[in-house]
Amino acid sequence: MKLWKRVLPILVLALALPAVSSALDLPKIVNTDWLEKNGADPAVRIVDIRKPEEFKAGHVPGAINVFYGAWAVKRNNLDNQLPEDEELLELVQDSGIEKTTAVVIVGKADTTTDQVNLTRVAWTLRYAGVAKVGVLDGGFNKWSADKKPMSTDAGKAAAAKGKTSPNRPYLAAKEDVLAKVGKATIVDTRMPDFFFGVSKLPFVARAGRIPQSVNLPSAWIFTKEGAFKPMEDLEAMAAGVVGKDKAAEVLVYCDTGRLASGWWFVLSEVLGYGNVRMYDGSSQEWAADAKAPMVKYTWK
Amino acid sequence: MEKRPSGDPSLCGQCHDEIAANFRKSLHYTTTGLKSGVSPRFSKEEAGTFAGKVFPKACNSCHASCGDCHLKSPAIGGVSAGLLQRHRFVKRDEGKTCALCHGGRVYPEFTGEYGGTPDVHYQKGMICLDCHSKSESHGDGSVQASRQERKERPSCAKCHPPGKETSEKAKSAHAVHGTKLSCSACHSAGPYRNCYDCHLGKGAEARPGFILGRNPRDPKTVTTLRVIPTVRDTFASAGIRMEKYDALPNYWGTAPHNIKKRTDRTRSCESCHEEKELFLRKEVLLPGGSKANEGLIAVPKSLK
Structure with missing residues (x-):
């Protein structure tokens, strides 16, 4: 009886621990102080998406390295696509990520591409069924600039016990977008000259944009240091272009489905817009289909 | 000023004597592999001309020095990316060293940048x-004619031993194909770089391709093949006609560094056994190529 009395509180505490960990409140935009304080929490998984060479030179303690190219692959001649579900869910599992794991994405933040790589991986993990995903504000650049602790360990994780399940409402296919022209708010997240149709990337078949889309470049989300702009600026930009109705249906796209993840992340995850999907194929797929309508040389 | 202080390993050898002695015999230093790879095409006289005129000025002129891997990026086309970590010597920094000399094919395929x-x-x-082990970089003290002679070489089976597969599908696929196919034949993700027409006059060309055929070193095995860009008049300007040009094929077994667990070939039997377009066929052999090429043609059995 005495032994039971001694063991019982330990048992209760042990049972309570996972509940405490899984209740960890993960900010969507994670700052370096939060990550330094909570990075070692067993409920947190830090995923560094930089190249292995960069990771090995120094990383956030406790981070694992899963290079960006593992999360966004070339498929059917389209860049930056989701891996096949089977591969993606296995990757998530191998990275030691459960449905309830609080994942913090870390990467470079030198360029707009680097910055949206972070949000693209966040989108991919949310698609893969991970409930809590945050992005390190300012990326590894900020961690380094803040002189936070560094590690050069191997950064490996034990595989998770179970697989997550895909969360398909985050993804829009070409047919979905075609059906929503004029009905949903379609946001072109490229720079204005691409939206207007005077510029295009070589691998995009036609210049121009999806009819009735509006322009809100993802490059405008970030400061020149690679951090997210203040919340009031992001909210004002979103309200000005997408509108204030947070239940409205929104589809975001760009050239390959990478830039668009920036506004998907801000709208859906940070500002609480409840119905935002990303068109993964984006202009690379759309413009290659001669039947898909496009407009250019007009702002409307 | 000494341009390449460690071009001769003696300097580093004052402290690292064993490594320096091994390195002198290594393929990274001797670049003998390049000579061995082409020599069977030469007559005895041509081999002498190649060894005296061509090899020292071409192949052997860019052998690695200690500093190329441990202090600064190696110069490619006369241009170096500079010191690795200021003037500090480093143990390894593959992205700035290996990646440059092996940056035409291996490294960009490995990182997906190709x-x-x-x-x-x-x-x-x-x-x-x-x-890849240290002994592959530094040598192990023995004189080797090519990579194939190295005792320590990477092997998929070291980490992925047959019989330890987690799925029944993988287990049975490996049991059926294990001795007939190289790992890369099924697990290379897709097109890799192939170079054509070296020194043909109109200049060399590189383009992606994926070719399956018999391994010239082990014709019982089907593997991924890469085009060898040596054409009949590659060494014509040095007076070498390559009298035995047809002794070697224009395709060589390769291990593309673009491995994936699942590929079209692991997903579907039909992709090899019915569609067959990835396999080397008579109609796609290089025009004017070596007569040895036909020996590499392998036709997979139909499933029906």
Whole structure:
């Protein structure tokens, strides 16, 4: 009886621990102080998406390295696509990520591409069924600039016990977008000259944009240091272009489905817009289909 | 000022004597592999001309020095990316060293920058020396004619031993094909770089391709093949006609560094046994190529 009395509180505490960990409140935009304080929490998984060479030179303690190219692959001649579900869910599992794991994405933040790589991986993990995903504000650049602790360990994780399940409402296919022209708010997240149709990337078949889309470049989300702009600026930009109705249906796209993840992340995850999907194929797929309508040389 | 202080390993050998002695015999230093690879095409006289005139000025002129891997990026086309970590010597920095000399094919295929998806090992944070041993870089003290003679070489089976597969599908696929196919035949993700028409006059050309055929070193095995860009008049300007040009094929077994667990070939039997377009066929052999090429043609059995 005495032994039971001694063991019982330990048992209760042990049972309570996972509940405490899984209740960890993960900010969507994670700052370096939060990550330094909570990075070692067993409920947190830090995923560094930089190249292995960069990771090995120094990383956030406790981070694992899963290079960006593992999360966004070339498929059917389209860049930056989701891996096949089977591969993606296995990757998530191998990275030691459960449905309830609080994942913090870390990467470079030198360029707009680097910055949206972070949000693209966040989108991919949310698609893969991970409930809590945050992005390190300012990326590894900020961690380094803040002189936070560094590690050069191997950064490996034990595989998770179970697989997550895909969360398909985050993804829009070409047919979905075609059906929503004029009905949903379609946001072109490229720079204005691409939206207007005077510029295009070589691998995009036609210049121009999806009819009735509006322009809100993802490059405008970030400061020149690679951090997210203040919340009031992001909210004002979103309200000005997408509108204030947070239940409205929104589809975001760009050239390959990478830039668009920036506004998907801000709208859906940070500002609480409840119905935002990303068109993964984006202009690379759309413009290659001669039947898909496009407009250019007009702002409307 | 000494341009390449460690071009001769003696300087580093004052402290690192064993490594320097091994390195002098290594393929990175001797570049003998390049000579061995082409020599069977030469007559005895041509081999002498090649060894005296061509090899020292071409192949052997860019052998690695100690500093190329441990202090600064090696110069490619006369241009170096500079010191690795100021004037500090480093043990390894593959992305700035190996990646440059092996940057035409291997490294960009490995990282996905060649246009495919990154190799699964790179995706999981592994780089060159995680598979390739130190003795491959420094040599092991023996004189080797080519990579094939190295005692320590990367092997998929070291980490992925047959019989340890987690799925029944993989287990049975490996049991059926294990002795007939190389790992890359099924697990290379897709097109890799092939170079054509070296010194043909109109200049060399590189383009992606994926070719399956018999391994010239082991014709019982089907593997991924890469085009060897040596054409009949590659060494014509040195007076070498390559009298025995047809002794070697224009395709050589290769291990593309773009490995994936699942590919079209692991997913579907039909992709090899019915569609067959990835296999070397008579109608796609290089025009004017070596007569030895036909020996590499392998036709997979139909499923029906």
